Amino acid sequence: MKNKPPIINCHTHVFTADSVPPYLAKTIVPLKLWFFLHLGFFVKITRWWFRSSFSPYKWPYQSWYRKLRHILYQLRTAMIRYFIWQLVKTIFGVIIVASIFHITYKGTIQPWLIKECISTAWADGIHTFLTNHGILIVVDNWWIKGLLLIILLLFFPSGRNLLLFLLKKFSGLLQMLPGKSTMGIISRYVNILRFAQYKHQKDIFSKLINQYPPGTQMIVLPMDMKFMDAGEPKKPFEQQMSELYELKKRRSQQIHPFLFVDPRRESAGNKAFFNYTIEGSKVVLDNDCFIKEYMEDKAFAGFKIYPALGYYPFDEALLPLWKYAADNGIPIMTHCIRGVIYYRGPKKKEWDEHPVFEQNMNSQDDKSKKYKPLHLEQIEANDVQEIFTHPLNYACLLKPSLLVKLVAKAKDDRIRQLFGYDPETNTLKTGLEHLKICFGHFGGEEEWEKYFEKDRDNYTSQIIRKPFQGIEFQSYQGKARKGKLEQIWHSVDWYSIICSLMLQHENVYADISYILHGDAKILPLLHFSLENEVLKKRILYGSDFYVVRNHKSDKNMMADMRARLTELEFDQIARINPVSYLQRSIPGHADINDSTLNI
Numbered sequence: 168m169k170n171k172p173p174i175i176n177c178h179t180h181v182f183t184a185d186s187v188p189p190y191l192a193k194t195i196v197p198l199k200l201w202f203f204l205h206l207g208f209f210v211k212i213t214r215w216w217f218r219s220s221f222s223p224y225k226w227p228y229q230s231w232y233r234k235l236r237h238i239l240y241q242l243r244t245a246m247i248r249y250f251i252w253q254l255v256k257t258i259f260g261v262i263i264v265a266s267i268f269h270i271t272y273k274g275t276i277q278p279w280l281i282k283e284c285i286s287t288a289w290a291d292g293i294h295t296f297l298t299n300h301g302i303l304i305v306v307d308n309w310w311i312k313g314l315l316l317i318i319l320l321l322f323f324p325s326g327r328n329l330l331l332f333l334l335k336k337f338s339g340l341l342q343m344l345p346g347k348s349t350m351g352i353i354s355r356y357v358n359i360l361r362f363a364q365y366k367h368q369k370d371i372f373s374k375l376i377n378q379y380p381p382g383t384q385m386i387v388l389p390m391d392m393k394f395m396d397a398g399e400p401k402k403p404f405e406q407q408m409s410e411l412y413e414l415k416k417r418r419s420q421q422i423h424p425f426l427f428v429d430p431r432r433e434s435a436g437n438k439a440f441f442n443y444t445i446e447g448s449k450v451v452l453d454n455d456c457f458i459k460e461y462m463e464d465k466a467f468a469g470f471k472i473y474p475a476l477g478y479y480p481f482d483e484a485l486l487p488l489w490k491y492a493a494d495n496g497i498p499i500m501t502h503c504i505r506g507v508i509y510y511r512g513p514k515k516k517e518w519d520e521h522p523v524f525e526q527n528m529n530s531q532d533d534k535s536k537k538y539k540p541l542h543l544e545q546i547e548a549n550d551v552q553e554i555f556t557h558p559l560n561y562a563c564l565l566k567p568s569l570l571v572k573l574v575a576k577a578k579d580d581r582i583r584q585l586f587g588y589d590p591e592t593n594t595l596k597t598g599l600e601h602l603k604i605c606f607g608h609f610g611g612e613e614e615w616e617k618y619f620e621k622d623r624d625n626y627t628s629q630i631i632r633k634p635f636q637g638i639e640f641q642s643y644q645g646k647a648r649k650g651k652l653e654q655i656w657h658s659v660d661w662y663s664i665i666c667s668l669m670l671q672h673e674n675v676y677a678d679i680s681y682i683l684h685g686d687a688k689i690l691p692l693l694h695f696s697l698e699n700e701v702l703k704k705r706i707l708y709g710s711d712f713y714v715v716r717n718h719k720s721d722k723n724m725m726a727d728m729r730a731r732l733t734e735l736e737f738d739q740i741a742r743i744n745p746v747s748y749l750q751r752s753i754p755g756h757a758d759i760n761d762s763t764l765n766i
Contacts, residue, residue, distance in 0.1 A: 172384045175745035178709025181371040184210045184363040185402035193511040194548040210363045217364040266304040351507040354717040378722040390470045391427045394510035405436040423468035430484035441646040450491035452609035458523040469498035474555035477510030481563045493602040496751030504608035509552035527650040558664045611659030612682040617660035626659045637667030669705045680709030684718035708741035
């Protein structure tokens with residue numbers, strides 16, 4: 168392909184640590200210990216590490232440090248070159264390892280063996296021998312014990328590995344910790360701190376763009392985490408967006424920034440967040456509206472939502488905005504994976520039942536009670552996020568028969584006017600079938616694995632049996648089936664749901680951001696998806712920088728992917744499809760076309 172379009176990474180983040188709430192560990196770390204894991208404290212330590220004149224990070228550039236390293240080098244080489252020093256190190260190492268074994272045996276191994284009713288005679292014999300022959304450093308001072316442990320960990324790899332083996336084998340505490348959620352939040356802290364030294368988004372963006380070939384462009388997605396009940400971010404949302412606009416002006420040939428939308432936000436700075444009027448069946452943004460400023464005046468490229476923060480993607484406050492987006496071809500990026508960023512507060516009563524979907528109660532006596540709202544049994548915050556993230560929620564926007572339920576019960580009469588609701592026929596004059604939306608992360612790697620595992624599932628098999636339609640969400644053999652959505656909600660993998668929505672709606676996309684790090688697992692199914700003539704035009708390349716950095720760098724993922732995809736496959740998802748996703752028109756502005764996309 169001559170004169171190829173540029174590579175476009177459709178899913179990146181460059182927001183700074185100051186835009187993240189302080190209590191990310193809330194609900195994950197037990198006993199309210201999360202209060203002591205204040206992210207701001209770790210950010211300050213990290214920035215001191217990199218910037219203070221006394222920072223250990225700057226020690227390597229000091230003359231005293233270089234002299235010390237030279238002395239240590241001479242000591243290490245002496246251990247290798249001279250037999251007497253090798254002997255001294257070996258003897259000292261045996262004593263250190265034996266002493267740590269003594270501490271570990273008394274505190275961990277012996278109690279575990281006794282608990283499991285296992286004889287300790289053999290271990291007691293070894294311990295007695297070491298004690299009687301003076302091979303142990305036996306002290307009650309914990310400072311000396313700590314020093315011995317540090318020496319072991321730093322200088323004696325074999326002893327370190329033995330200690331870790333013993334602790335893992337005999338310590339019940341270490342077998343329980345850390346869990347999956349704990350590891351997830353630890354990796355998120357590490358990712359944030361890795362870039363915490365940068366106070367401005369432009370600095371983080373430079374670390375991203377420098378990993379890609381010249382001409383590459385980035386969709387940059389901000390975050391508004393004010394309402395997730397994890398504390399107040401240090402940097403106000405409007406400041407984050409203002410900085411992103413400044414970055415857009417400096418890097419106009421490389422960046423497509425999106426505007427983050429949360430239905431609970433009423434204002435940003437001194438402006439109302441979302442005010443509008445209706446003209447016919449169109450939404451017109453008010454002049455003093457924050458969204459108008461960024462989408463029309465500052466020409467941002469799209470909207471970003473993150474339902475896991477505690478709202479449905481079909482929230483009533485979002486419906487007029489989605490009508491505006493659909494009518495103007497504005498792309499939406501939504502989070503669709505189970506992650507570690509989600510609403511941290513307790514589950515609200517109104518979240519006990521789904522606002523649209525129903526479940527079959529198998530009532531034979533009273534048909535009026537046969538169906539009731541779908542009961543949502545998730546309780547813990549980590550599980551509640553699934554209620555909002557589930558991809559089937561988007562059928563409530565894309566399918567007129569479901570959207571009408573939301574419009575009919577809307578509290579704001581303007582919404583019924585906007586969609587042309589007819590109460591007599593219970594129908595809409597206009598809908599959102601043409602809404603342009605991308606499922607970020609394509610449901611998640613675990614859901615891709617579920618697709619392969621569900622070899623006996625009738626719904627999942629429809630992706631293969633009906634390659635141009637996928638799952639029929641509300642009917643069976645042409646007849647309406649009311650309880651079908653309940654079955655799909657509970658049993659169908661998210662990959663199959665998303666693919667079906669992509670097959671049925673020409674403006675629905677999905678990107679492979681974050682899950683791309685597990686290329687060995689996802690690439691077979693990615694190859695399969697790209698063989699479908701419809702799906703291959705709807706899949707987008709994205710990395711999820713910098714969130715994915717705990718797995719791989721962007722340049723690593725890019726190299727892995729290009730080595731495993733054909734050139735045509737790569738060009739399709741990274742060059743061709745992103746252009747169609749980004750193309751849209753805004754009132755009073757020229758269409759975003761090939762020229763404005765620098766193609």
